Amino acid sequence: MSLVSTIRRTFVPVHRLGYPFIAGFFVASVLLGFLWEPLFWIGLILTAWCAYFFRDPERVTPLDDDLVISPADGRVSSIAFMTPPEELGLGDRPMLRITVFMNVFNAHVNRSPMRGTIRRIAYRAGKFVNAELDKASHENERNGLVIETRHGEIGVIQIAGLVARRIVCWTHEGATIEAGERFGLIRFGSRLDVFLPEGAEPRVSLGQIAVGGETVLAEFGSAKGPVISRRD
Known part of the structure; x- marks a missing residue:
């Protein structure tokens, strides 16, 4: 060696x-x-x-177009049906939203949850309230990507927090992106929201620790039903 x-x-x-x-x-x-x-x-x-x-570890990403992969390291802090921010153009109907909260000890490189084409990138200035609060999804500074996948359009939103003051996104509209591919970074604590269309079933539980580029957040076309979990 x-x-x-x-x-x-x-x-x-x-x-x-x-x-x-x-x-x-x-x-x-x-x-x-x-x-x-x-x-x-x-x-x-x-x-x-x-x-x-600022560490940027290599990750082994499952290659399956039916799987939604975590875009970041962190804790799953919300699994709910919410209306996506209007600048994404995803409509006004509630979609499944899975949130991964990153603290200052998590790796902060962000990765694409699915393979597809980036149809829209929308940045919006905003506040810097605690990223764990539900209102942060609509009030905080954020940068959203809309990715066209085989299951329809999904939204991935980088959201700033109390400490995070700089959102970085180095991809562009029209680009083809692979699941697990790096597309951005948020400096010093924040969160990622993933909005999924009908047909996605969560594969994680609240409080679960996710690994960016590896952990399966949700799955399309599965008859397994929702995840049942327990805490020991």
Whole structure:
């Protein structure tokens, strides 16, 4: 095994968008260390956390067009029928919405939940209330993608939170995207909402920890019925 392969297996890659932040934390640590040595070590710990925050691990995504894959790491905080934000153009009828809440310790790279074509990208400025609150779906700063899939149009919304102040999306309208493919990132805590058309059945439970690019959130065309779970 080569040295490069060993390093890649040992250390999780860091997304390039995190490099300026990591460098800034480190420089600040050095400067503060000249004033008082303990500040250097505190800053070094924060620098390590920043690198951890911007980690971008490889994931193994199930290749099945009937499956809806989690777009982010985090906790499933809501499974409900809600009306999607109007800027997505998905109509005014309630759709199945599954929410994944990311805290500041989760990986924050966002991934497509299904394979398809991006029909619309709609950014909307807004507030920065707690992303766990239900009203954050309509009041907070957000960036929504509408993806045309074999089961119809789905909505994927990046929502800012109390700490998150920067939503990044590097895909574009008309692009073809694969399930599990990276399309964006939200800095420092937030959530992802996935709106699904009729026929989708949840495959997760409230409070479950989801892994972006791997955990199946929902499934189309299944006769299994809703998930039944228990907490031990």
